[in-house]
Amino acid sequence: MTQPPPPPPNQPPQQPGHGSPAGPPQPPTPPAPQPGYGPPAQPPAPQPGYGYPAQPPAPQPGYGHAAQPPQPGYGYPAQPPSANPYAQQPPTAPNPYAQQPGYGYPGSPTVPTPMAGSGRNNAALFIIVAAVVVIALIVGGGIWYSKSSGGGGKKDDTTASSTGGSGGKGSGGGGGSEKVPADPAAKALFQVPMPTAKDTTVTAGSWLTGKVYAKTGVAQVVGYDPDSGAKLWTVPLSGPVCYATGHASTDGRTAVVFQPKMPPKGSSAGCTQVAAIDLDAGKKLWTRTIKSGDVPVNFNNVTIAQQTVAVGGTTGGAAFDLATGKVRWQPKPTDTCYDAGYGGGTKLVAVRKCGTGDTAQLHIQTIDPVSGKVVSEYEMTSGIPYASVVSTDPLVVAADVNDSAGDGSGFSDVFSIDNRTGRLRTRISTPGNSYAARCDGIYQVEKCQGVVVGNDRLYLATEKHDGGGDLSRTNEIVAFDLATGRQTGQRADAGDDYTITPLRMDGPNVIAYKDPPYDKGAQIVSIDGGSFKETKLLENPATTEVRAVETALSPAYAEVLFARGHLYLSAVYAHAVGSSVSSKEYLVAAFGTGG
Template identity: 65%
Template sequence: MTQPPPPPPNQPPQQGGFGPPQDQPPQQPGFGAPQQPGYGYPQAPGAPQTPPPPPPQQPGYGYPQAPPQGQPPQAPPTPPGYGYPGQQPNPYGQQPPNPYGQQPGYGYQQPTVPLQPQAGQPAGGRKMNAQLVIIVAAVVAIALIVGGGIWYASSGKGDDKKDPELSSAGPTGGGDDKSDTGGTSSKGEEKVPANTSSEVLFQVPEPKVDDSTVVSGSWLTDKAYVKSGVAEINGYDPDKGTKLWTIKLPGPVCEASDHTTADNRTAIVFQPKMPPKNSSAGCSQVAAIDLDAGKKLWTKTVNSGDRPIGLDNVTVSGDTVAVGSTSGGAAWDITSGKSLWAPKPTDTCYDAGYGGGEKLVAVRKCGSYDQRQLHIQTIDPKTGKVISEYKMTSGIEYASVVSTNPLVVAADVGDSAGDGSGISDFFSIDNKTGKLITRISAPGDQYAARCDGITRIEACNGLAVGNGKLYIPTEEHDGTGQYSRTNEIVAFDLATGKQTGQRADAGDGYTITPLRMDGGNVLAYKRPPYDKGGQIVTIDGGSFKETKLLENPATESVRDAESSMSPDYSEILYSQGHLYMSGVYADKSSSSSSDKEYLALAFGTSG
């Protein structure tokens, strides 16, 4: 089996998590599985599809490390760009086959390596020298050659009790009090709690697996916090973490839609069985899930002849579930499972996938490999009829749907981003006419949002769209404090393509990432320095004034667990004083690590 080149030897391992085993886990605070083959390659028709992996997270992302006494701090190594290894696709758009039907997905992180703090260095701020980095990279490379796949082992059973080691006692995150204005944020539903200091509500332990397994998908309703586990989906009490229900699946989840219907229904793609070693079960099954009732409503496949095809995209728009791939797609009613329509492939065109939400948008690929043209089509969710179409410049191979209303698409034009983020430009498009409104240049060395449009149409994070604006974070840069790093959120006008002049500063030692819109406000997560807890803030869409909504404990065990959930590669949900952080990969635990690893963490305020 052809393997892509291993990652460069400059990536430190991630810190371990913190917390008690609980019934079922989603993502990987246990971060750390070797990368699988095929990452960064377009998938071949009919090949099983799964979310491609982001690069491993460096332990200090957003965490300025405390320097050893008498020594200046070492600059953290630069991680490889999102999309590494970055090889050019072959003329057939094929990806080297993955024997397990999955590749490390969005949320992938490096194996945990226990690091001892240097003399005079706070235990919370860990460093690693260049030699150790090389050793870790070599271990990962060997694992790539030897393992090269994903398989399943029974997950461990835990209880619903809070981990006593995850104490919330001690100082809270502190941070810049200038952002804590109090009162109620305007034009949004999120209210400022009387006490913004949070405590650990519960944690879901990482399941025991033999190798990396996809567990992408997390949702929040009034009744449950829902998270994918290993070949199952679990609903938890939002406050207590008690398991409410479990939907068993025959194989691992491959893709999960972020979008839900008004009555909390969504859709997933999963494998029909647990893939044994050196084989693939394929990501061919589509299911609709009722998140409140904890029920699987129906299961479907898209067949080519008498065989189901592999799918790499699933989304929800209105009451329609749409799936796509290089080999075909389909759409069904989310309640009944009734077939609604299917894309019409031709000799030169096919629907690569769909973006959902308020509208349904198809990314249709036309032409030969060396003369590719992408058609961005707004379509009727019920009939599949094309409402409007924008034809992108020939030569742009991949595009991601950032928002369907307003319609915003991201692309790496001419591979010019340079950082593997998948974004060099954003395109603001009129849904009704299909005309380009404006093109926004966002050089990869200046802005930190990321998209993976190689095989997944909806795979952008670290940005928000609303108020006729695009909100994206800048790359990290030196702060005003000694050894500090920081960044900002800036706004672009979707009508003119120009910056509005609005800027929300993270504060020294913090890095800020947009999560979503809350009415006219921007909801953002502030990743803290080594000695603070993370924060959720709301940014007024007009004044850009920041208001703190939640601040996590600054105790070492909590900080270590929170730091394993990078906003770049984790699922972060916030609502009404409740913060849920989870991973999208369950990884094999390191026998040499004593750090506890979690797939989901829940925090809540008391006011």
């Protein structure tokens, strides 16, 4: 995998991380928009090798309540790299190597020192002294809202996020809700100017319901008309948003974590406030905090599963009723492990951590979102300190095992887990020099880019490589079977000088964004889940102005949300006043087709 693009000159300096009393590190600044037409810049040199490195061993004995069948092997046997990264590979098994902190952060977060144990109770309470939470960049998907219900025989009260959602079980050939327009040519619908701020401020969070497009601003959430951009309502907050969930309930309710006040420049007031927002009505339903003694607890992430809001962090997790804010559970002084974070959507999954250092162990638990009772549990090998929830249904978890991705992406291995039994179904090796997914398992447990789940398959973007033309570069989306771990043989090509990124599922189909060459506009395509045929749903104008916006708000730096013929690109932070920028910037840029 490639490293994140180098920061531009106007990026704020990295702040001390992981418990430092200084302000939180800020997300990287997107590159300045490029000037209009002209020859494209010299493409980067080809990435080293596209073959799989050494193959992993056969499955190891399980660690969960449901024991895994014993298997031989422990380390990776030496194997020559494959010449073809898209060749079908055999299923692979969990690798007991430790992961190092990644995703561009300066180290692991400061955590309490819990005693060994694997009980369900959330984290041990510790007095927080100068607690500071790192505000991480939300990249990729954006958030999509639908009135549809999920599968599995139970009503799905929460939509799936575009970066980690699960689609229907169909084999393709239609079945999605997105309509193919008579003409995919899009026009600019509206732009929201970048708000001013005293300091670089997180503006992560965007949602689309049948009535409103909502976007986080500076210490507020604002609702806009989805077509015209007219402001419909404003929900003020006491301080800047820290984290926003990638889910909303079917009745248009979501949640955010935010600071209790506007902090002094270069510092944080702590991410202690949890609020539920009714997006259709444009009102805040409630605000809650959890205290350790007299000190409010900081949270690193927030999600929604059915009618539960769940928040996690290094001091433990808590949950609230989405409608009323009533506490469902919270950390207890007797806890010996802590819930580092949660994945939401159709189901609720906790990433629970027990122990410290090389002996730390992660427990991936599917839990009842009302009672917190453990439904199933998979215990990862000791020494893997962080994991990300790619999907909760089916359950898919990613980790950077032994820092083998080599680029801090948090994504070297994928674990497919049975929600009902907690058994490992298969493990898939996703080498960093072949695949372009990124996850932030350190803080935001369910923030991943370049990977989606549906049809019991993993859809994964490859790294860029040489295309068919001189100096051209391109990539693909490939599919893995989550039951066997093998590639299915399906591949969606971006095309020369395009880069394709999966955004979310649409029933059995994959919705993807295609970043274009300098003389074209960005595209949204639907990839049939069976044939993998690409159908163009939207194509932006190939103008200098639009390309500048697309460059500044690409999936690598911004939230990308597409639904019902509308594409919304939005920034995840606002610049400090006086920041040097080379052209006009937008908080939101919206595009749409004629139908």
